[in-house]
Amino acid sequence: MTTDVQTYSMTFDMTEDTDLAARLEFNVGLSTAGVQIGNVRVEQTPREALDPNATKPTLGDGNHVYNGIQLSEGREYVLRFKAKSERIKSLQVGLNSLDGDAYLPLQDVGLTRDFQSIEIPFTMGQETDLFSQLQFVLGSAKGEITLDDVQLLDVTPVEVDLSPLKNGSFTEGLTQWGSYVHFDAQAAVEAVNKAAQLSITQEGQEPWSVLMEQGGLELHAGQTYVVRFDASSTVARNMEVTIENAAYTRYLSEIVQVTPEAKSYEFELTMGQTDMTALKFLLGRTDGSPIGAHDVTIDNVSVTTK
Ligand SMILES: [Ca+2]
Numbered sequence: 326m327t328t329d330v331q332t333y334s335m336t337f338d339m340t341e342d343t344d345l346a347a348r349l350e351f352n353v354g355l356s357t358a359g360v361q362i363g364n365v366r367v368e369q370t371p372r373e374a375l376d377p378n379a380t381k382p383t384l385g386d387g388n389h390v391y392n393g394i395q396l397s398e399g400r401e402y403v404l405r406f407k408a409k410s411e412r413i414k415s416l417q418v419g420l421n422s423l424d425g426d427a428y429l430p431l432q433d434v435g436l437t438r439d440f441q442s443i444e445i446p447f448t449m450g451q452e453t454d455l456f457s458q459l460q461f462v463l464g465s466a467k468g469e470i471t472l473d474d475v476q477l478l479d480v481t482p483v484e485v486d487l488s489p490l491k492n493g494s495f496t497e498g499l500t501q502w503g504s505y506v507h508f509d510a511q512a513a514v515e516a517v518n519k520a521a522q523l524s525i526t527q528e529g530q531e532p533w534s535v536l537m538e539q540g541g542l543e544l545h546a547g548q549t550y551v552v553r554f555d556a557s558s559t560v561a562r563n564m565e566v567t568i569e570n571a572a573y574t575r576y577l578s579e580i581v582q583v584t585p586e587a588k589s590y591e592f593e594l595t596m597g598q599t600d601m602t603a604l605k606f607l608l609g610r611t612d613g614s615p616i617g618a619h620d621v622t623i624d625n626v627s628v629t630t631k
Pocket of ligand 1: 494519520624625
């Protein structure tokens with residue numbers, strides 16, 4: 326964004342099921358600078374033909390074998406598959422460009438009668454190619470070859486932030502934290518005695534009608550994280566705790582009973598993929614609503630690798 330008003334437009338295909346509760350969101354981050362947004366429209370446009378051969382990002386499980394394989398310069402990958410054959414003794418497998426430049430030169434793979442798991446590590450030494458191809462060369466011998474569970478995973482070591490959640494003790498007030506109060510709710514969020522205090526007059530009609538969150542938590546595939554916090558409420562109530570990405574896909578989804586006596590809560594989650602997430606405390610409608618005016622205090626929040 327610049328200091329002058331600019332026009333932005335994006336097009337997308339609605340490939341998911343019809344969603345009557347979809348919403349448009351502008352996430353303007355934690356910056357305190359003013360942002361002006363106007364003339365917002367969502368319009369249906371004539372659909373352009375979907376190109377089934379277009380390059381696509383990695384699947385949610387980390388697999389690059391999809392359609393149009395994206396190989397990035399300098400990244401480390403491992404190619405995995407299962408193969409078997411009664412009569413044919415070997416096949417070859419490789420990765421190359423549409424023009425036939427070899428990224429992973431053809432490798433000989435011995436075949437057995439029973440399924441055998443093959444694993445071939447390689448590093449993309451050449452320029453990023455979003456249209457790479459995975460090629461199995463099956464030769465000219467007669468017989469039947471069976472392939473299954475073909476996966477290409479990016480296994481480049483990453484520097485993992487061991488404690489991605491910041492200011493969980495609220496010593497810097499509400500720095501790093503955000504909050505949201507829907508129009509059907511009434512609540513104030515402030516830092517009191519180095520803890521977060523949510524003074525809720527009306528909790529609204531939705532679980533997320535009152536929420537406090539910290540975004541920007543990059544959680545890494547294969548890592549187990551421990552989520553801890555202390556909470557109390559002047560009136561006993563349930564509170565939902567989630568870790569979710571921008572598409573509201575939940576990696577953690579828990580409901581805890583919060584009482585006037587402060588208690589410590591602890592949960593674990595293991596990430597199947599690397600994703601940018603937010604930890605959210607949902608303090609809107611819950612079973613037991615309406616609760617009446619109450620204060621919820623949250624402190625000593627941490628998200629750490631196990
Ligand atoms: Ca504190």
